[in-house]
Amino acid sequence: MKRPAEKLIEALLQLSGWLTLGITFSVIGVLLVNAWGFFSSIPLLDFLLGTRWTPFSEQQAFGMWPLLLGTLLTALLAMALALPLGLLISIYLSEYANSSWRQVARPALDLLSAIPTVVYGFLALVFVTPALQFFFPGIERFNALSPGLVMGFMILPIITSISEDAMRSVPANLREAAFAMGASRWQVAWRVVLPAAFNGVTAAVILAFSRALGETMIVSIAAGQQPSFTLNPTVAIQTASSYIIQISLGDVSRSGTEYNTIFAVGIGLFVLTFALNNLSYWLRNRFKQIQA
C-alpha cells in the first residue's frame, strides 16, 4: 500500500526524468527562437554559402564558411594527433600491457581529460606556439596548429578509454584461434581484435571529433579572432565557439542581427555535434549488439 508521501516522491522522480528531456528541448528552443530572428533578416543561402564572415564591418557578410573551416581545421588537427596515438595506446593497453601498468596508465590518461580547458589554452599560447615558432619560423602568434595539437591531447583519453574497453571486450576465443595459427601478438591485435572492435573504436573517434568541434577555451586563447576562408594552420583563424565568446564579451547591443549571429552560429554548431554524437551512440549500440 503506497502512502501518499511515497506517491509524491515518485511523482517528483518522474518529473526529474522529464526534466532531462526538457533541457534538450530548451536548448533547441532557445537556439531556434533566436536564430529565427537572425534568419528572418539574413537569407539562409547567404549563410550557408557565403565565404566571408564580417558582421561588424562596413561591408557586412554573413557567410558561415570561415567559421566552419576554422572549427573543422582545429578539430582535424586535433584528430591527426589523437587518432593514431590514441589507437596505438589503446592497442598497447588492451593487448600488451600487464594489469599493473594498465592501472597506472588509465588514471593518468583520464587525468588529461580532467584538466580545465583554460589551462590547455594557456599552455598552447605560452608554450606550444613559441616552440612551434622556433621550428617553423613562419607561424603567426595566433594560429590553428598550436591549439589543434593541444586539443589532441585533451581528447586523447576519449579515444583511449572507449577503444580500450571495446577491444578488451572482444572474446578471448577469437584471439586463441589466431594465436593457434601462429599469429604474433601484433597480428592478433591489428587483424583480429581491432576489426572486431571496429564499431566501438569508430564510435570513440566520432565522439572525440565532436568534442573537438565544440571546444572553446583552447581556441579562444590561442587561435585568434580572425575568421578567414582558409585551411592554413599557420595563420590566425576563428572557430564557431570562440566567435560566440568574442561577441559575448563585447559591447554589441543585445538585440539586432549582429548579436543574433551567435545563435545562428550556435545552432550550426549544435546541429553538427548533435548529429555526430547520435551517430557515435548508434555505433556503440550496434557494437554491443554484435557482441551479444
Place this chain on the structure above:
Amino acid sequence: MYKIEVREVDFWYGSSQVLHRIYLEMAPNTVTALIGPSGCGKSTLLRVLNRMNELIPGSHLRGDVCIDGRSIYGSDVDVYELRKRVGMVFQKPNPFPKSVYENVAFGLRIKGINHRSFIDEKVERTLRQVFLWEEVKDKLHKPALALSGGQQQRLCIARALAVEPSILLMDEPASSLDPISTAKLEELIYELKQTYTIVLVTHNMQQASRTSDRTAFLYKGNLIEYADTATFFTNPSSQSTQDYITGRFRNE
C-alpha cells in the same frame, strides 16, 4: 620415425601439477584419440603440442616434445612457426567476425601472402578439403557467423588447414554440434588423416573408437593406457580403463 614424441612431460599451472610423466608417440598420418574424465589433463596435453599453454601466465613444462625428430621447446624454436606447422581446432567454433573468404585467407595474410589469385585458389582448395566448398561458394564474402554450427566448425578447420600444417590438433571439435554435423565431421577426419597427423581430444568414447587408430586414456594427469584402438576398447590392459569405458567410473 614418429611424427610426434612426448617425452616424460610434467606440466604445471602455477603450483599445481597437471600432467605427470607423460610418454607418448604418434605415427604420421594417424588419428590419436585422448580420452578421460574432465580435468584429467587431455586438453592441457593437447596444448602442450603447440605451446598454446604459454599464453597462460605461470605455466611451466618439464620434459620435451619432438615433432619430426626435433624438439619444439628448444631455445632456437620460433613458436609462431611452430603454430603454423601444428594447427588447432577448438570445441566451440570460433570464426572471426569477417567473411568466409577472409577467415580462410587469414592464415595466408599473416604469412605475408596477399596475392589475390593465389589466395582465391587456396581458399577454394581448403574449402573443398573440408567438403564446404559447394555449400559456401556463393557466399564467400558473406559473414562467416551466418553459417550453421557444423559449417562454422568445418570453416575453422579449413582456416587451420590454409596455413598448411602437418599436424592437426582437435579439442572436442564435435561437442557443440548436432549428430548429423558430428557424423560429417568424423567423415572429414577420416579423409584428412591421409594428409595430416591428427590428435583428437574427445569425451565421446564412441567417437574415439570410430575415428582413431590409437587411443590414450588419461586420468588425473597420468597416462593410464595407450594402445591401438581396437585393442583398447575390446581388451584393455588396465582395470581403470575397463571401468571408464564401461561407465563404471566414479569421478572423484
Place this chain on the structure above:
Amino acid sequence: MNRQFIKMFEAFDRFGDWYDRQKRDNFAIYGLVFTLFVVSIVLGLFVYVSIAGFPRLGSRFFSGYASRIPEQAGILPALIGSLWVLVLVFIISFPLGLAAGIQLEKYVTNTRWARLLEVNITNLAGIPSVIYGLLGLQFFVRGMALGESVLGASLTLSLMVLPLVIVSTREALRMVPNSVSEAAYALGATKWQTIWYHALPIAFPGVVSGVLLAISRAIGEAAPLLVIGAVAFVPFSPASIFDYFTVLPVQIFFWATKPQASFLINASAAILVLLSLTLLLNLLAVRIRERWHKRIES
C-alpha cells in the same frame, strides 16, 4: 556487417602487412613509449606551471583583487566565486541528478522510453559548453531575470554537469547486488522503501564520487560563464548569490589574454590554484570510489 566495413578492413591489412615486413614485433616497446610519452606530458604540465607561477603565490595573491598592475592583482574574488559555484552546483545538481538517475534506473520500465531518455542524456553530455552558455543566458540570466549572478551561473553549470551525476547514480545503483533488493521486497517493502532504505545507502558513495567529479568539471569551466557575461574586473567578493562575480578559470582567461607578459605569471599561479582544487576533488572522488568498490566486493 556490411561489405563496406569488410573493404575498410583491407586498408587495415595493408598497414599490418607493412608492419609485418619489419620482421620484428617490437610493438611492446613502441606502445610503452607512446604511453609513457603521454603520461609524461601530464607531469610536464604540472612542472611547467609550478615553476612559472610559483613566484607569484603569496598572501598578497590570495587576498588581492583585480588590478592593472600584475604584481598586485590577486585572485580573492575569483577564489570566493569558485567556491560559491562549487557549493551551489553541488546543491543543485546532486538532488536533481540523483532523482533522475533513480527514475531512469529503477522506475522506467518501458524500454522504448528508457532508451529515449538514455539517448537524451548521452546527447546532453555531448553538447558543447558554449551552447549551455547560450541556454543559461537566455533562460536564467534574462528569462528568469537572475542577471549575471552567481545563481544564474551555477544553474547553468549544474545543467551542464547533470548528465555526469545521472550516469554515476545509475552505475552506482547497478552495483548494488540484487539480493539486497530482493530481500527487502520479500519482507513487504515498497519500491521506494527498497530504494531509499536499502539500495541507496549501499550505492551512496558511488553517487557522491560522481558528484565530486561533476563539480570538479564545473569549476574548471569558463566558456559558459563568459557567454553569460561574467567579467574579470570585480572589485569585491560576491556576498550573495545574486551578486556579480568571477571564477578562477575566467580570471585565468583574462590574464592569459592580456598583452603584458607579467600577467602570464599571474595566470600560471592561478592555474596552480585551480589545478590543485580540481586535483583534490578528483582524488577525493577516486578514493571514495575505490573504498566503496572494495566494500561492495566483500
